[in-house]
Amino acid sequence: MCPKNASYYGNRAATLMMLGKFREALGDAQQSVRLDDSFVRGHLREGKCHLSLGNAMAACRSYQRALELDHKNAQAQQEFKNANAVMEYEKIAETDFEKRDFRKVVFCMDRALEFAPACHRFKILKAECLAMLGRYPEAQSVASDILRMDSTNADALYVRGLCLYYEDCIEKAVQFFVQALRMAPDHEKACVACRNAKALKAKKEDGNKAFKEGNYKLAYELYTEALGIDPNNIKTNAKLYCNRGTVNSKLRKLDDAIEDCTQAVKLDDTYIKAYLRRAQCYMDTEQYEEAVRDYEKVYQTEKTKEHKQLLKNAQLELKKSKRKDYYKILGVDKNASEDEIKKAYRKRALMHHPDRHSGASAEVQKEEEKKFKEVGEAFTILSDPKKKTRYDSGQDLDEEGMNMGDFDANNIFKAFFGGPGGFSFEASGPGNFFFQFG
Secondary structure (H helix, E strand, O other), rough: OOOHHHHHHHHHHHHHHHOHHHHHHHHHHHHHHOOOOHHHHHHHHHHHHHHOOHHHHHHHHHHHHHHHHOOHHHHHHHHHHHHHHHHHHHHHHHHHHHHHHHHHHHHHHHHHHHHHOHHHHHHHHHHHHHOOOOHHHHHHHHHHHHHOOOOOOOHHHHHHHHHHHOOOOOHHHHHHHHHHHHHEEEEEHHHHHHHHHHHHHHHHHHHHHHHOOOHHHHHHHHHHHHOOOOOOOOHHHHHHHHHHHHHHHHHOOHHHHHHHHHHHHHHOOOOHHHHHHHHHHHOOOOOOHHHHHHHHHHHHOOOOHHHHHHHHHHHHHHHHHHOHHHHHHHOOOOOOHHHHHHHHHHHHHHHHHHHHHHOOOHHHHHHHHHHHHHHHHOOOOOOOOHHHHHHOOOOOOOOHHOOOOOOOHHHHHHHHHHOOOOOEEEEEEEEEEEEEOO
């Protein structure tokens, strides 16, 4: 009815702004100042729309024009400061993104969004940084809000894919990256992410295939290549490190397996499988305290019967490791037969018998006497089925009259070699002895 009235366009712009429709409001505000360049409110509303949509530089121009018309206008003065603040936040965020200081970028975007609540660009940058920080639900929420308003937004599709990619849902992530590239074929970040996702998926699957086929060397190489694709993909890389650790354990490279599992839990400290794999490697290398620590962590997280038993076994081995290792003292395997134990005792007892070292220094004599006693102690336990069973099961040997302070190593030696007079040590030259049996 009155298409040339600047106030009507200005009023409709104000109404649309109240409804959060800043892009539509901007068109009316711009029309209002085209019709009347001296319309201060029109310039203020145009500036507000520009600022709300994230175009701080255009907002500054609108506020400058309003101030030219009314240099004392308090609203124009304040909004001009706000627009400059947003430009400063943008500048800082750009620098910090290059430095990979994503927390600071999120902070800057939060501050900027207080003045530019309808700016998709700021929201996308914030969401991307949240994804890089591992705050996937927050990042997904921001991207989803944008997609509800604009389902073709390539940046939002990219961020959705990025979250899925970093959560190790690679197949679904690729679908979002492909969709983003349909909307924007030149979207560089989506293109790189899509390429990495496909490469990572292929290498991991090839590694798994090689492992299942028992080709551990090839599996190791493939997992290593996969780890070089994208250092930012924490969850997938944690799994790759754990997989490579499993390969190393199969190859009996237990120290390397422990290191790989350690890298896995550094990336993802909730990764139970990596703790279990590392704990088993600790058990295999007799590092029982470390194994107990890992099993405790697992059991605190998942209180299952299986995890409880694993912890109990590690605690038992730790307890046993703190006692004398009688098998090691005799130099036999833990599965040694009775005959092997006797042969080992014969060899070690003769080797460390005090009479053999009577010409040595007092220090050497004392050390050999100690070893002779330990050999006798070890034989006393391992040659007695009842005592051996208690020792192997980790039970205390001092119970039920098995006090190890009550035995005499010389008596054991004499009994083994046939009683008093059954042997003697004869010198055959300096430092040399032979044994003469009666």
